[in-house]
Amino acid sequence: MTKAEKQAEEIREISGSDPWKCMKCGKCSASCPSYDEMDIKPHQFVSYILQDNVEALAQSRSLWKCLSCFACVERCPRDVQPGRLVDAARQLVVRQRGQDYLKADEIPELLDPELPQQLLVSAFRRYRR
């Protein structure tokens, strides 16, 4: 397994999503509020992972433009949930840089029961740079 394949595999694993289920309908991109600011569009994100092109994703602006609003996750008819892939790619990059800012035991205090937990986690990971 090449490094690229391994990374793609890792993203799939972290996200728990199956990019092969994608039927390229584009509903994710149609739903995305940050679409215009992204260089790699949400639906492309899926195909990049299918092609093991994680490097490009890691370099992309999109990674940091995704708001984690999960509109794409909510609406994806094929259960591919591109938002999770974006999130996973971001996590991969953060890990590589050794930038795990949040320690696991700090998280409980930060939790607001009103907020979706995943949003919270991804937001912290992004903005506390």
Next chain:
Amino acid sequence: MQELRKRAGELLADGTVARVLAWRAGDLPYNPEPAFFETEAELEHLVYDGFCGANLSKLMIEASKLEGKTLVCLKPCDTYSFNQLVKEHRVDREKAYIIGVGCRGKLDIEKIRRQGIRGIEAVEGAELDGPEELTIRTFSGEKKCAYRDAMLERCHVCKGKEHMAYDELLGESRDTKDAERFAEVEAIERMPAKERFAYFQKELSKCIRCNACRNACPACSCRKCVFDSTKFDSEQKANVDSFEEKMFHIIRAFHVAGRCTDCGECSRVCPQGIPLHLFNRKFIKDINTFYGEYQAGTGSDEKAPLTNYTLEDAEPSVVRERG
């Protein structure tokens, strides 16, 4: 007892019945046997007391084939079996004249012996209207034993004093129930699986395959039991200390599931004292839990649980899920 003899005599005399099915006095104080009486003179040997535990309803299968009506004495719990046999077309209700005899619980001689009372010469107080205490004359003198303490297990969980079928009633019954019917089953259910297995292994390893349970059981009235039938490749007489015995008892209980009235004859007759009623009662408990309360032999037209269903029945996985 006198009354019963008198009434039976009258019915014989006026031709209502051709014979009387009751109990004949034994040669020991505790061993009356089921018997047919055809003349008034014979009736002097008729006896009815606490040792008349045998359920006579099964004998009505053969009696139904005889000419004329048979007067049969049935205790409240026997009438359930009788009804069940009628429902299964084994007994002809028209061929029976039922005297529903009163019952104050039936006695288990083993329970008396277990209290250290041996060498029994005579037992007093076993009659229907007798006192609450038995007086037992033994080789080593007179002993006392509370009637209740000598009662069969089944009487402690009695289904009630009501006769489910009768042409006339004779004698007062007393309440004997002082234990929960399913308490024993529940206690076993609470054991860990390994203990349950060990318990039944120990009990069933006593089984000698004498078939007393089967042959006494009013529900086990098959002309040819599958365990005797060469057509099922299941005939078996060996008592092997492995699964064979369990298979016999599981299948026997399964075959009578939903038909068993819980009359307790199986446990009463087992020479090895195996608590065979537990198998049947477990099925009854499960049936009640899964499919709603059901009592075989009440005389209702209700379909038996195993020949019935509802769309919402529990799935077999319920067994696994309840742990």
Next chain:
Amino acid sequence: MQRIGVFVCHCGSNIAATVDVKKVVELVRMEPGVVWAEDYPYMCSEAGQSRIAEAIRTQKLTGVVVCSCSPRMHEATFRKCAERSGLNPYMVEIANIREHCSWIHKNTEEATEKAVILARAAIAKVNLNTPLQAGESRVTKRALVIGGGIAGIQTALDIADAGYEVDIVEKTPSIGGRMSQLDKTFPTLDCSACILTPKMVEASANEKITLYTYSEVEKVSGFVGDFTVDIRKKARSVDMSKCTGCGVCQEKCPSRKTPNEFNRGLNTRSAIYTPFAQAIPNVPVIDREHCIKFQTGKCGVCAKVCQAGAIDYEQKDEIITRKYGAIVVATGFDMIKLDKYGEYAYEQSPDVITSLELERIMNAAGPTKGHLERMSDHRPPKNIVFIQCVGSRCADERGKSYCSKICCMYTAKHAMLIRDKYPDVNVTVFYIDVRTPGKNFDEFYRRAVEEYHVNYIKGQVGKVTPQPDGTLLVHGVDLLDNHQVKIEADMVVLAAAIEPNPDVRKIATMLTASIDTNNFLTEAHPKLRPVESPTAGIFLSGVCQGPKDIPETVSQAGAAAVKVIGLLAKDKLLTNPCTAKADVLACNGCSACANVCPYGAISYEDQEVRAPGVREIRRVAVVNSALCQGCGACTVACPSGAMDLQGFSNRQMIAEVDAICR
């Protein structure tokens, strides 16, 4: 002792690649009763079958075991082969070493071992097989069609054409079905009503066809050739023999607020109503739930105005019991509910509609008399957006996993019709794929683009947002240009997925026809027997079996009719000889078996029973082998084991168990 021949098939490499067939042959030779064993590349081929025939003759075989594919595939083939060679066909058993072995196991050693065990079980069974003779049962020369849509009508017409009586049971007050709701049909754009109405009239006029409208199937019993069906004829409250169909009652009815089902709730109707003008029968029904007379007891206007005196408030539901030889299911479809697709604002805005609603809007007899207008303010729309695949091809529980098949074509039709009639209206279609396999289908779609300039955008819509000004903001994406699209539409049309009519589950249960996870009825074989249900005597017509358009539905309807005709043309059917049989010597006559028999095949007789030392007359169970279908429920209910199932006897089953556990 049997003389058994074992024939091991290679199935080309299907079996031989994973199962060492030579070894199987070698090992089964050791089994008791086996006198002959051989292998061959294709046992089902003519050459293979002749080897079996040859061995039956030369080896005087009394039993045959074929180790091959599933018995569901070739059991009949090999049984016929045995019969031709003078061996009772029921002396043949199949060991399924393909589907249950070679195809699922990779390890040759394991697969071979399993193949031998499966063969052993079959040999053990054949050792106890007895020759069985098929009986005969009669065929009632009458068919029942459930559902009066185009599928049902066409099936009935074709069956009637062959000279057989056929009844149609239709739930609604009129036959016609979904097709009667359509305005035009693709790819010819002819008027739906114009081609359907003549068929409806024909069905009603045909003396071989009896229509039971406003009726439902209540109970089905029996089996192929001899079904007994209870049909509930719901009280119409109008005497069909007196009504002239003048329509005065509907005009005068004071209760007018009931949503009009035929127009998909886009307008209302009276409580006494016919669903549409061309309804057949043209006799109204009183919707008792909304009728003032039935609800309050006061009114009775319709009775007063009916000159024919046809109104009958006292009418009761009627149960009609009839016998049929065959039953066709043609229960059709409905659109899925869109309550889970909040992003399309279907429940928020009246201007977001489904395609079927658009059909009614475009139809001259529809709620807008055929004028294209918004349901909110009745203004003509300027921009219309069509969204494809709403709920189709969906992996989650909101929608359906399958492609609804007809949406691409009807959307092209709608787009084209709108552009034709209203050239100023902009029409945009968001699609994922445009699927147009079919004669003249792609040409039709291309015309929409090339001739009518319909704007097709590849990409799905993310959200439809109703704006304060009454427009609908459509957020989409153009995947080919890779940019987001925002369109201010006046009307949004959703190509909602179709699903089998929800009633089909109940009907399938009554018919014991199997149904798949999407509630489509299962066919006996997906390729080779597409119009038959696995349950004998039950046939499938139309969308109840899977999504299809009108021409496909009509062809399947014809195919189902042919199958029905083929069945009804027979005078007798051979019955399955694997029926239950009671051993009178062991029978207690207790009725346990009869209590569980679903066919009422068991009765009791007082018979003289004789055996050594036994001679008595007693009640014993008797199985009517024409009624018995061989399920075996009775065999387990019987405590004494007196009841046994031929072909699957207790001893055979136990022999198989023993062989497997050996």
Next chain:
Amino acid sequence: MSIANESFRPKIVAFCCNWCSYAGADLAGSSRLSYPADVKIIRVPCSCRVNPMFILRAFERGADGVILCGCHPGDCHYTTGNYYTRRRMTLLFSMLDFLGVENGRTRVEWVSAAEGVKFSATMNEFVETIRALGPNVRLGDLRCRS
């Protein structure tokens, strides 16, 4: 699952209804959905043909697990067969459990003709369960041990 059990090849008898799960197994086969070779299928016309004696017999003869597959309730080819099966097996399994037999050894699953995937998954899972339970020692007849 313990490592000790890895070499254990259980014997599993699967009674399959001809109209649904047997066809489901065929579908699993034609879809090449594998499950362990430990599973051997016996074809029955309906799940209601399966007598508790067959199941006990299998255990007695050394089976480690017995699974019974029938049509989904409501879909029985013979209308009502599987309803009886459901009651019979519920009671039988409950009794076996009462006697202290591991309740994972017996199972009823409803698998339709269209559910090849479910058939394969069910068998895989069942074999796993039996492997974890280990050999059936409580029900076997000693005379059948080799």
Next chain:
Amino acid sequence: MYKIEKQNLTALFRKIAEGRDLYLPVESAGQVNFAAWDEEAKVSLDTTKTVKSPKDAFFPQSETLYTCKKEGKKLEVTQEALREKGFVVFGMKACDVRGVEVLDRVFLSEPVDSYYQARREHGVLVALACKEPEESCFCTAFGIDAANPVGADAEKPAGDHTMNQTGADVAVWDIADWLYWKPLTEKGEALTESVRGLLTEAGEEEVLAEQSRIRAVLKRLPYADLSLEGWGGDATKEKFDSPLWETLYRPCLGCGTCTFVCPTCQCYDIKDYRTKDGIQRYRCWDSCMYSDFTLMSAGNNRTTQLQRFRQRFMHKLVYYPANNDGLFSCTGCGRCVEKCPSSLNIVKVIKAFAKEGGARNE
């Protein structure tokens, strides 16, 4: 005569069980039956009647005779090994000893049953006098002395050990805190020798006193006067044709309890059990009470319960004595009296006939 203090019994049993099997009355799940001794066994010498008789030790309820194995088309037949290990049956009662004698006459006469013979050769009978005869006992009717459980040699001259082929090998008495021990045969002497270290010499007085105590109890038992007058080998026709059977059999359920608890019933069935890779031929007790007893391809030779019921008692009281010098095939152990589910038993049969014949059994 020797004696051993009862508190040392476990030591005695342990010693006997060295290199041998020891069977004795053991309580399990509330019932006392003969079973193999081990350290955990709950030995119950106070039980007068074990549920099953100890005949199992020589004639097991089921035993394998031989095994056929099949490999390919090859058949291999292995006979079950004959008993080679010595064993001791401890605590048999006088009636049980007579039971063995009845079985001996069947199994050891030509053709000799080698399985039974091997067990008899390797088994040592230690018989225990009945401390507490019960109301269901009627061994005296058959000339058995429960107080002196020595078996057939009871009438033989004292000290003549060589002759004792059919009786007990050792007789023991349970008196107060002591167990008195008296070897009767060579086998008995050998066993005594192996446990000699645990025994002390004793006089006969206590035993004689105990015997007369027991005999006094036996005299006042309800069945003490039971007479077998009219029974025996000559009574075939008269008894067989009696109309009495017609009423006697009626309550009989046709179960096999009486035959299975009986020390003398010796009928068995031979059956094949299909194993994994062959067949195990075994025999197991059968009961003449069963409807499939002696079932042949042409049917049964006894088809009604009346016939089956009659057969059992005719065999015990007429046919067997006819072939065995007048010895009855009943020992009066009373197990059937206690265990019959319908309270039927051989005593009731004997009495019914006696009443008919006007004898003194009323």
